[in-house]
Amino acid sequence: MSLHLGDLIIMSSPMMNRFPLNRGIFLHFKVEYFFEIGLFFGGILLYWRSFTLVRNMVRKQVLVILMVVFFLGGAGLLFASSFGGLNVESFIMGSGAVVSAQKEEVQLVVGGDIMLSRNIGWLAKQEGYDRTFSGQNFNPLSQFSCYASGDCLLYFNLESMFSAKDNDQPKGGFTFRANTGNIQTLLDLQGNNELVLSLANNHTNNAGGDGVELTRHRLSAHEIGHFGAGNTTGEAETFYSTRKGGIKFCFQAFSYDGTHGIYGKKSLAWNPLSLPLMTGTLHAMEQDLCDVKVLGLHWGAEYRFQPAKWQVLLAHQLVDAGADILLGGHSHVPGPYEIYNGKPIFYSFGNFLFDQDWGMKTSVGEFDFNYDYELKKNRVPTYIPLLASLQIEKNGTGIQISSPLFKMARLHKGIFSPLDDETFSGMMEHLVLK
Template sequence: LIIAFARRAVRYRVGVFLQRNFNLPLGKEGLRPIAITLLQSSDREKDVEGILKYLKRNIYYGGATDANTNWIQEKIGVPDIKEPNFVTLVFGGDIMLDRGVRSSVVKNFNNDYSALFAKKDLSDILKKSDIVFANLEGTASDKGADLKNLYSFRMDPAVVPALKGAGISILSVANNHIGDWGRNAYIDTLSRLRENEIHYTGGGMNSAEAETPAIIEKYGMKIGFLGFSDVGPTAMEADVDQAGQLLANDPRFDEIIQNASKQVDYLVVSFHFGDEYKTKHNARQEYLAHKAVDAGAKLIIGSHPHVIEDTEIYKKSFIAYSLGNFIFDQSWSAPTMQGMLLEVKLNRDGSMTVKKDTIHLNSAFQPETIIKGTEEKIKFQEIKNNATQ
């Protein structure tokens, strides 16, 4: 952030796309205009308001703090910016941008992975949300060696900044394809996520990091995330001095979740589990999901089946057993070319609301159509105390 003092104005220069003007008292000359311009923002209005709020809280001219605060609020002439009483989250399913998706991006979008997220229905939902979560089905790296599994995924490193640009906040790195190109590719992927300021959960540089919840704080509310794989590979399990993922059969499963839940207001636990291409969850999924809720989770997000599965309310917590595919190249059937986009509102009073959208991929593997209608997408449906399909 550069502060450039001019003869008649002070400019907080953070970009070129949106400008907001207001006045700030500076010395003997009285009110001087300030221009805020914002660059590379997914929600410019919200970010500008955040800057104004920061100024009001942190500019100090001397004197009594309370009087100073009131004086600045009066002189700046910006109304109080009230924090929302809720945090909005969007959960998507499996993202795998290798194989057929990579070919489509090369052919149709000049190797620009951001085009996969460009359709308006999707981008509107992602960019208005405070937190966006998905499962990264494989590594994004140019390192490692192909272990020659039946299906072996390694995405172009250019995928990572594209995910960031699309509004992805956090990714699960616990799944059966995360080790397809070995541990070096996995470590490189974690590094690239950190460089692009994308949180990850379900794995880490060692077992301590893998067991530590990723915590995102919004509007004074702490949202925590843990991830587990129930479908291996066991060779990629994190250890004391070894990078890897967190497995659902960890003997400290309950303890890990309990410890995480104590650190946050809401805990989200994601699982890579279940049977592929089944639309109903199995007994193992239910066991793990209920066990996680009993240990302190409020939201359970499932992936791996590649199709949408049923949802459940258990002890006032919401369970989505499988969101299906977010972006994947399984074009051989209609169910694998769609997925659930789960919109969640976590309220400060401890309640939550959810809304289930269905996304459909086009032939280029872009999520293009979102069933529910534009107006319904922002009207969250209250959670009822019964299971829904």
């Protein structure tokens, strides 16, 4: 047990006889020792000054009275602070005084693209839309400490809008329209945590304006945050904010093909990769006192690990404009990350829940690949979802963001399984920006 000066002062006093150590009462003092020391030395100075003033006085009992009054007052403050809950700082400096800021922490867990149509939706429909994360199935999010306790803030990109006319069939082409029953998959994924979803991607318009309206309605009904698309540009450009663990997070998303127009019978808009729009959004977030500003970016070439030079340049411009975290997607394979000016940039998380689990046969000149030690062959890793956890801390000096903790899994027909260590190590080598 380590002792402070405040402990020694009180432990040497007669109060120790009334509150013995074996009751553990002196192990948890709430008093700030800085003020104890100040009171202690302040008392010495007052004693000396009082003695100087009255040393030639006949009535020496005045000095005795002053000493007794000060000692009792100081002892009362210390006793009330330690045992009665009195805030000495507020008592001495005013009720608004704050000397030591309380540390607040949140674990942000981020992943890639979720597609609930085609074969994923068809398989889920066979089991009442309670399939991927049900029963004893492996949940890759369980690899993070905050997930079981319900303390995670989760981020993904929803690649398929809900539709009254779904496209849930094994070979459904490239039109992603999900049955509304698939909301159960998202709820199972969420667990007891908070989930937010980007809606800005190159499949936002697959179910038309009706699909975006239905998707936003269903997500809102289940308190799942969403952003990046709407039936008007105003809805699309309105960023989403949430406060968790005392930290205000603000999210917005953008896609390389973002636009607005009439799709089906209703208008539809999703945010483009426009630098003025993105920097304007960051400014609005700053004005709204957001602690952590997060942008989702749907961009880049498919089946390529490394980002293009324009992506790196744009990412750096966004961080310089105030972005705290950049989350990329669209490539279908995990991509590299970097820390730029203290801010994490993830160029791509690849697929999270998708039906491209065949891994694609490699063509060295066309696609990037990784050697899979379980399959014992080269594969384009469309079936390996990348996940990352960031510890966000708010303290007296501002916001601190930890280095990412990476996890992966293996996906086959909508069911996850653990990834072997050798393949994981090989994938980690591709996460280095070149």
